[in-house]
Amino acid sequence: MGNVLVLAEHRQGELRDISIEMLALAPSVAEALGGEVMVLLLGSEVGPMAEKIAGHGVKVLVVDDPLFADYNSDKYQKVLSALIDDYKPKLVMMGQTAQGVDLAPALAVEKGLPFVPDIIGLEVEGGVIKATRQLYSGKVNAQVALKEADTGLVTVREAAFEAPDPSTAGAVEKIDSPLKEDLDYRKFVEYIEAEIGDVDITQSEILVGIGRGLKEDKNLPVAEALAEVIKADLCGSRAACDAGWLPDDRQVGTSGKTVQPKLYICMGISGAFQHIAGIKGAKTIVAINKDPNAPIFAEADYAIIDDLHKIVPQLTEKLKELKG
């Protein structure tokens, strides 16, 4: 039987979106493999979360134990390893998230599983599981097949699939923890919340975004002048924040902020998926980039393919004139 085991993810009492997003893929793959979807939820007092997942017409296996109050790679790996032996799923899916990347490769090595990370597509062709993933920041796609095995493993990119709506009621089954006592190689110490800066870019109406294409901090005034004329706040890609051009709290994307401005004008940003994930809520996106193949153009409403230094200063001047 070809069951698909999906590892649900949650943090600080909240189910993470990826858990449901994976259910956009899992049922069709399970069907093609002749099995069913089982979602594994490890946590402490996670009853309501289990119900929520089950509402998507899937079976939820719950290990509800204080041992799993917080994510811990060692404990998760032990449990998954045991459950793979017990349930023999044909495929295990988890998120390519800070949690999944910390867990999946070690599990794959331990169990000798065919493993494909960060997938954006999955299908079964003649009994063979095939995944699609991106190389070179989305400029090339690869089709990767998992060789025949009892169990395969993939991690699924966040926000690559739309979370399906709840459907029929599935079942929740409590199972005993295969792990009986705490492990002490790795200890969870604490969470540290993101710092709050002077401007909360998640509330900004207009944002001007800068990326590595700005090249040097001495070019910052190019973006600042534009921002001033249109009363925008400045934000940036991870590369811009890593370089120290902007403080970390101005970073937009998966590891930064999710923003929802009316208007987002970005320059010198390539549009890595981690960045795009943070701007899905922007109403109108204007991208200025000299590379016609930059992935940012797939998201933009207006595109200028050119050197930002030739465009932005003039744009600022024109806007000044028009706005009087």
Place this chain on the structure above:
Amino acid sequence: MKIFTCIKYVPDTSEAEVKLDSEGTGVDSSRFSFDINDADNYAVEESVLIKEKHDGDVTVVSIGPKNSDVMIRMAMAKGCDRAIRIEDERIAAHDPLMVAKVLAGAIKDQEFDLVFTGCMAEDYGQAATGVALAELLGVSHAAYVKKVEIEDGKVKAHRELEGGLREVVEISLPAVLTIQTGINEPRYAPIRGIRQAQKKELKVMNLDDLGIPEGEVNAEASRIVLEKLYIPVVESKAEIIEGEPEEKAEKLASILVKGGLV
């Protein structure tokens, strides 16, 4: 403190079109400039910072072509002590588990306290090699690390989670940490360091030298098959604003103003 830092030589594809090679199973990278993977640059800096603070030495490990020696020398110019470069066509380079096996083969018989990798290599974007390496070495790990504190044989690793949240975990040494960009400010190599780097040891090895049977890390050993590469069709709904730069700026300004967007 004995440290191993894994670095990869990757093409900068951010500003140009990527084309497939004639067989369609690889990428034509002849037009690109190569350099150290971004996250690995931070890993080098972190290892040198720890060496300076806690004493010890740093060995760079890289699987890559001869051309990458310039990158390796640069890491040594910044303070790494020696390097191993592994060059072997037989390694299934598209499979992070095979790459990790080769790296493990170079490290496992040596004494080590810390192994650093980058969190992700920009070319294949797998974010998997470091954690696989930890499992192969049989030591603890933490992925996406943005701060390292070492005390009494333990590491407090600040892991970066989504949305800027961090998780602090405590693990014992030896350990593998996958380093996230922005953890530090990578230094420029001092002139004196560049000169000294030329004299440091750079060993070039293949699978046989490392005692790794080819059948453990080649395409056959890999449990995945890279079937094909293709250039994705990008569907863009964007209105492309054309003209000379000045016209483009003018058109965009009027779209923004007339549309009530600014």
